[in-house]
Amino acid sequence: xxxxxxxxxxxxxxxxxxxxxxxxxxxxxxGYWALFPQSSGPGGLRRQSAAEQMVRVGIRxxxxxxxVNVIVGMIxxxxxxxxxxxxxxxxxxxxxxxxxxxxxxxxMITAIIMCGFVGxxxxxxxxxxxxxxxxxxxxxxxxxxxxxxxxxxMLAVVAMIPCLTVLANFMGMFGGYLVxxxxxxxxxxxxxxxxxxxxxxxxVFRGSFLKGPVFGMIITAVACHEGLNxxxxxxGVGRATTxxxxxxxxxxxxxxxxMTLLFNSIWGK
Amino acid sequence: xxxAIPAIEVRGVHMTFEDRRILxxxxxxxxxxxxMVILGSSGGGKSTLLRVMLGAYRPxxxxxxxxxxxxxxxxxEKLNELRRRWGVVFxxxxxxxxxxxxxxxxxxxxxxxMLDDSIIDIMVRMKLDLVGLNDVEDLKPAQLSGGMAKRxxxxxxxxLDPEILFFDEPTTGLDPVTGGAIMRLMNDLASxxxxxxxxxxxxxxxxxxxxxxxxxxxxxxxxAVGRPEEIRASTDPLVRQFINGEPDGPIPFRLSLDNCAGExxxxxxxxxxxxxxxxxxAPQAPGRDxx
Ligand SMILES: Nc1ncnc2c1ncn2[C@@H]1O[C@H](COP(=O)(O)OP(=O)(O)O)[C@@H](O)[C@H]1O
Ligand SMILES: [Mg+2]
Numbered sequence: 001x002x003x004x005x006x007x008x009x010x011x012x013x014x015x016x017x018x019x020x021x022x023x024x025x026x027x028x029x030x031g032y033w034a035l036f037p038q039s040s041g042p043g044g045l046r047r048q049s050a051a052e053q054m055v056r057v058g059i060r061x062x063x064x065x066x067x068v069n070v071i072v073g074m075i076x077x078x079x080x081x082x083x084x085x086x087x088x089x090x091x092x093x094x095x096x097x098x099x100x101x102x103x104x105x106x107x108m109i110t111a112i113i114m115c116g117f118v119g120x121x122x123x124x125x126x127x128x129x130x131x132x133x134x135x136x137x138x139x140x141x142x143x144x145x146x147x148x149x150x151x152x153x154m155l156a157v158v159a160m161i162p163c164l165t166v167l168a169n170f171m172g173m174f175g176g177y178l179v180x181x182x183x184x185x186x187x188x189x190x191x192x193x194x195x196x197x198x199x200x201x202x203x204v205f206r207g208s209f210l211k212g213p214v215f216g217m218i219i220t221a222v223a224c225h226e227g228l229n230x231x232x233x234x235x236g237v238g239r240a241t242t243x244x245x246x247x248x249x250x251x252x253x254x255x256x257x258x259m260t261l262l263f264n265s266i267w268g269k
Numbered sequence: 270x271x272x273a274i275p276a277i278e279v280r281g282v283h284m285t286f287e288d289r290r291i292l293x294x295x296x297x298x299x300x301x302x303x304x305m306v307i308l309g310s311s312g313g314g315k316s317t318l319l320r321v322m323l324g325a326y327r328p329x330x331x332x333x334x335x336x337x338x339x340x341x342x343x344x345x346e347k348l349n350e351l352r353r354r355w356g357v358v359f360x361x362x363x364x365x366x367x368x369x370x371x372x373x374x375x376x377x378x379x380x381x382x383m384l385d386d387s388i389i390d391i392m393v394r395m396k397l398d399l400v401g402l403n404d405v406e407d408l409k410p411a412q413l414s415g416g417m418a419k420r421x422x423x424x425x426x427x428x429l430d431p432e433i434l435f436f437d438e439p440t441t442g443l444d445p446v447t448g449g450a451i452m453r454l455m456n457d458l459a460s461x462x463x464x465x466x467x468x469x470x471x472x473x474x475x476x477x478x479x480x481x482x483x484x485x486x487x488x489x490x491x492x493a494v495g496r497p498e499e500i501r502a503s504t505d506p507l508v509r510q511f512i513n514g515e516p517d518g519p520i521p522f523r524l525s526l527d528n529c530a531g532e533x534x535x536x537x538x539x540x541x542x543x544x545x546x547x548x549x550x551a552p553q554a555p556g557r558d559x560x
Contacts, residue, residue, distance in 0.1 A: 129366070137363040140323040142352035143380055144345075 019247055022229065023221040026146070030154045030221070033147045049152040057118045057153075058160030062167065065113055069168040072105050073097060073175020081184045090184055094191050097176030098199035104256070106168035107207040111215035111252045114161060115245055119223040122153060123244035126227025127237035135228060150224045157216040165208035173199060211259055215252050222248040274337040276301045276433055276465040277322060282331035283489075284317055291317050293489030294331070304459055304466040306476045308511070309486035310520070315469040316360070318486065319437055322467065323357060324348050335433075353381055355433040356426030360441065362418035364410035370397075370421050371406030377428040396424040400454055416447035423454060427462070434458065436468045440475045452478050473512060477501070485511060487520075 076097045084092050126149060129135050138145045173195055180186040186194075226244040230236040277299040284292035291314040299305045309315045320326045322333055324340045332341040335355075340348055364373050374393045378384055384392070397405065400420040410418060419439065426434060439455060440448035452475055459466050468479055476483050477497050484494045485508060493500065493508050500508060510518030 132361055132366070133359045133363040134365055136320070136325055137357065137359055137365075140320075140325050140352055140357050141377060142349035143376075144349070 016247065019222065019225065019243070020251075023218070023225045026150065026221045026225050027217050029146055030150050033144070033151050034155060037147070037151075049148075050155045053152050053156030054160055057114070057156045058163060061114060061117050061160075061164060064117065065110055065164050065168055066171045068113055069101075069106060069109055069171035070175040070178070072109050073101055073172035073177075074179045075175075076100055076105070076172075077176040077179035077184065081179065085184070090186065091190070091194055093180055093184060094176060094186065094194035095198035097180070098173055098195045098197075099203070101172030101176065102169055102199050102203040102207055104207075104260075106172050106204075107165050107211040107215065108252070108256055109172075110161065110165045110168045110212070111219065111256075112249060114157065114164070114216070115219050115248050115252065118157060119219040119248050120241050120245050122220065122223035123227040123241045124237055126224055127230040127240045130228055130230045131233055131237060145228065149228075150220070153224060154217065154220045157220045158213045161212040161216040162208040165212045166204065169199075169204050169208065206263060210263075211256065214255055214259065218251045218255060219248050222251065273301050275299060275334070276303075276336065277467065278334040278337075279318070279322065280332050280334070282318070282321055282328045282333065284314070284321060284326060285329050290489055292321070292328070295486070295489070295491055297484055297491050297494070299465060299467055301465055302463055303481040304456075304468065304479055306468045306470060306480035306483045307486055308470060308473075308476045308483055310511075311471055313486055314489055315471070315486055316437055319435060319467070319469050323355075323435065324352070353377075353429055354431055355435060356429065356431035357435045358419065358422045358426050358437065358439060360438040362410070362413075362415075362422040364413075364418055364421055364425070366410050368410075369406060370408050370410065370413070373410065373421060374425045374428055377425065381429060392428070393424075396428055397421070399427065399458070400424045401450070416443055416451065419443070419451050420454065423451075423458070427458060430462065431464060433465045433467065436466065436470075438470055438472070439468060440470065440472045445474075448472070448475070455479055473514070487511075 077093055080093050080096050081090070084090050084096075126135070129149070135145045135149070138148055177188075177191055177195065180191045181188050223244040226240040226247075230240045275298045277297070279295050279297040282292050282295040283290070295318055297305075297307075307315055307318065317326065321328050322335075324333070324343070328341060332339050334340070335351060338351065340351065343351070364370075365376065368376070371390075371393050374396055375389050378389045378392060382389075393406065397403065400423050402417065402420055402424065405413075405417070405421070410421070413421065434455075436455065439451050443451065455466065455468070456479060458464065466479070468475065470476055480497050482494060482496055483500045485492045485500070487507060493503060493505055495503070501512065503509065507519040509515075510520055516522050
């Protein structure tokens with residue numbers, strides 16, 4: 001019984017390690033292909049394809065990113081409102097919301113949304129292409145599937161996540177503002193002043209332009225790696241999609257922790 | 270003709286997937302300009318052999334020479350240059366579903382040549398015309414019937430005027446009339462362009478109608494090679510069983526773990542998640558000594 005469980009865990013661990021290794025390799029190769037497009041064949045960088053992906057990845061995710069982040073900002077304000085009011089620190093709410101949103105929630109929530117929004121779609125799409133031999137067809141006609149399929153997606157996600165995260169910052173703070181002014185009785189002007197005291201452009205920048213791209217790389221690399229390595233038919237595609245989402249979520253949390261520690265050690269708290 | 274460098278030469282290719290031996294020493298020579306049909310039962314490793322010839326799988330042992338150059342040891346960059354000299358028609362067509370028919374056929378031209386878009390458009394229409402299709406450029410692959418998808422796939426394969434054409438089961442899954450049309454296109458193209466064809470199939474009609482020579486793949490090796498009339502006249506029991514489609518003969522009617530491993534889709538696993546002992550591996554083909 002215990003042995004069974006250990007064997008199971010061991011297998012899981014091994015398969016996750018191989019996924020990690022594969023995705024990591026894919027990040028490097030994609031970077032190389034993106035920087036040296038000619039090295040992977042004629043035709044160069046597929047700008048049009050990257051632009052298409054950006055629309056798909058970026059523009060369509062705007063409504064959901066806005067909605068969820070407003071709600072997160074509201075949740076933060078509501079849950080902080082009670083305790084802070086008890087301590088007589090109701091004016092701390094805007095500050096807490098601002099710091100929590102800019103440093104953690106906006107980048108993280110955006111990444112998690114994108115993980116479900118594009119990571120799953122990407123793994124399923126590439127998985128279907130693998131199963132239907134489209135990827136093989138690219139490969140044996142001399143077109144590198146990595147350059148052809150992964151690079152435009154990676155560029156699109158890495159470019160769009162920071163933009164979405166900036167938006168998410170405003171939306172999160174706006175959610176806090178709604179609750180603060182409508183439910184907690186903080187004056188509109190006062191809320192804005194307090195908010196701006198704590199929300200620094202530097203935090204927004206770090207969250208959006210340093211964390212965001214890393215999350216984007218994780219999502220794309222994991223999804224593409226899983227999609228391109230689908231075994232079997234439709235059930236294989238389903239499994240790859242689930243694995244891609246689960247694994248990249250875990251990886252996003254881990255990366256967020258590591259980056260927060262790193263940022264703190266470089267720039268202080 | 271025999272003195273020329275072979276278009277393709279397969280030497281002692283072994284291919285194993287998770288201790289299941291699929292190819293066990295395949296030797297085959299495809300001469301320039303000939304139509305070689307590789308015939309074999311389903312699950313017999315035909316597609317695997319094709320992928321080895323295309324450099325998509327690296328064999329565990331042995332080598333493949335294309336135009337006299339060893340592709341098993343070749344770098345991917347070099348191999349990609351070579352790959353522009355052949356075209357492949359996959360079993361399901363393998364059209365790029367996100368692109369229109371026209372874009373599918375144009376892709377090899379766009380990626381490998383500097384031609385202007387207007388010229389590419391003309392060439393796409395020409396290639397589609399060659400496979401008997403008109404005004405389908407703007408359709409999506411999902412809108413096509415099986416036979417049409419095969420034709421588009423063929424048009425895409427000949428986009429760069431390849432010297433070798435590979436087909437994986439060109440007629441499987443098509444009705445006899447559509448299959449016949451595809452066969453006619455294959456033969457027409459081969460004679461018009463002088464391209465070498467390698468056709469992998471389990472369809473006897475396709476084999477006898479399209480082949481200059483037939484190779485029978487069985488038990489992971491080429492069991493017999495010859496011109497269609499030689500194959501038809503063969504007295505080898507396995508060849509006879511195959512071309513007559515008899516249920517009894519050297520290929521056993523009853524299947525067990527010992528003799529069907531090649532037909533299983535995935536490696537066998539017992540409930541505990543461990544694989545059973547060697548019973549399931551290394552299909553020992555009966556009747557191999559008949560070669
Ligand atoms: N990438 C792979 N991994 C594991 N097994 C494979 C792979 N490709 C093919 N096989 C197995 O090899 C055997 C032969 O497959 P294939 O070459 O497709 O046969 P055919 O085309 O003659 O029907 C099948 O049992 C198949 O499951
Ligand atoms: Mg096959």
